[in-house]
Amino acid sequence: MNAPTPALVARPERLRLVGQRRQVLAVMQQRLMFAMIVYAGIIALIVLRILWLAAFGDHAGRKQGITTLVPERGDIVDRDGHPLARTIDAWTISLHPKKVIGSKLELARTLARLMPEKDAATYFALLRSDKPFFYLRRRAPPALVQAVNAIGEPGLAIDREPDRLYPQTSLAAHVVGFTDIDGRGNAGAERAFEDRLSDPARRGEPLVLSISSRVQQALENELNAAVTEFSAIGAAGIIMDIHTGEVLAMTSLPQLNPNVAGAGSPEARFNRATLGVYELGSTFKPFTVAMAMDAGVVKSFGQMYPCPDQLHAYGQTVNDTHPFGRACSVAEIMKESSNIGTAQIADKLGRERQKAFLKKMGFLDPIAIELKEKGRTLTPGNRWGPFETMTVGFGHAVAVTPLHLASGYATLFNGGIFRPATILKVDRNHPVAKGRRVFSEETSYKMRALLRLVVTEGTGKKADAPGYRVGGKTGTAEKLVGGHYATNVVVTSFAGVFPMDEPRYVMVVMLDEPKPTADTYGFRTAGWNVAPVVSKTISRIAPMLGVRPDKRREPNMAEVLPFVREDD
């Protein structure tokens, strides 16, 4: 650094000192530099972070709350968009005993006054317990919430919790189903579409059912009136669109209120329409005739069969309630619901063909529908011999759900194509299910007149709704009680289709154990108790469904009328 002077030829100690100093300086510089870099880095980091936050970051007042209204669980609506199930925020009142600061005894008395479902002693016990948390009331009304809030006790917490509400209460309860306390689907559509309803991506959109509230209400009301009138233990009713398989209304009685599903009896929670299987009796006969026509066994409704007072076959006896005692045509067999005649037709048809048809109609499998509550059909199984073929022909020894029956009638009258039933509305997002042909179109067409005959002249006269061309078949089946058929315990049913000249809707109604009344002259058969329900319901719903009443239109009755003897 300095000019070299002889004086500067320092002593070695001094030189060493200088060297040391330099070294120290260098180290210090290094350290300083390092510290500076560190500080600069930190400052740079902070500055960058600030800039980043300024440019892209959240501001201080940003709410972390809701920005879109997505319910905790998807809504369920009917085909017209009326809500059947909704999740709303309900008030809950809860108790944190540890946080209570006031007089516990006083508080217990106040609570007992406000919420009298528990007495003061119980509240006091709760207040003194060691547990941290109790629900005092879920789904509390606003007035109570206000009153509890006015107490001003920090130990009483008032919160909002999502709660499943069924605004129409018991309407379509068995289709909609209900949820448990944690909001998970436990029955019906709530259970069948659990994933769809709780999926955050899809629950914003409501689940649209095929149910029509107004049709459902008409059916439930009329059926409930019948259950009361005939003191039946239960009932089921189904209305279906025969072309799409959409279930417009489905009910099972006794009623269930899904808002308090736990309070309902097991009987009420049981879905008779899809889970219960019943021997539905004579309502099966049209299937037998249609099968026989399709198979070529019956060539015309004028084909005659001997109809004695009793038919002895395969070591057993078949009886009729109104025996002909003469030869009768197929039209007459159906009109008077003759077991003997139908048994002979079924016998000619044979077991294999009968089984094949039933299989194609889905009668041997659990019902095809989205609901998880499906009953297992009962058939003769291994004992399906020639006599069983006969009894199955008139609806005995085979037990299916009412929905099977509705589905079968839909198949029979929509041109012969089986389509699985659905509880979802058929639209762009949910096209009509693929069908499979069971009956020929001609058979389907001819059966119209035959079933219209049953209503105009036969056992189902009371089911007629003037102008709506109802056709259908009554069925009265004795119930199996303790292994024997009880004569005075019956299941009555009616399966009807309207309007018969251009079938659009099928309606199946079933009463479980109806009792005779004075109005029915002591009868308990289907023609007296179920048929009027059909008539009243169709008169109510048909205008809603766009079916015009017209007294001048009828199906082609020339198919059957020539084969019915006028004066019996």
Next chain:
Amino acid sequence: MSAHGFKSVFMAASVAGAALGCYLISLNVASERAKLEDVEEKIVLAQRDIRVLQTEIGTRGRLAQLERWNARFIRLSAPSADQFVEGGFQLASMVRPDKRPAIEAPVVLAAAPASEALGRPVVTSDAADAPPPGVAKRGDAADMLRTASYARPEPLAEQKPSKPAAPVTAKPAKSATADPLAPLPSAAASAKGGASNPLSAKSKDRSTAR
């Protein structure tokens, strides 16, 4: 030290100023965004309230409740098949035409006393009188048909011999005569109180509709 020495200071100041400006803008944007979010949240809360209220109204006015009210108070029932009409034509045919304007009445009233006497015999007018020349060829057969059931008309009837010109066809006499004589009964009726006026108008209407 010259301006050159302050250059870095100016640089730093301008950079700081620019940064501050940027920051102010971003702050402004952020506060606008916050306001927007407040509005959005209010909308959502309002929607939630609407939902709750809708649900409440829906629950109070549920179909089962409406049905109960209907059964107890309103008592509406399903329409029967006869309550449906085919279309506008059938609907129109159910409605009576309005009365004629009263302005015609005074004109007819002048003839009222005369029509009192003529009122009854109107029916008999197309009796076995000589048929009018215009319809002579059909008149023979028609003549024979009517005379059988007929009381010989009073000379009174002969006052209007040419009236039956229209009714010569086999139509019932009443409706046929109603047409040409329309003013007369209406005049009589309006004198009495006008009860039969719409009737005659209606029958006339029908005959034209055919």
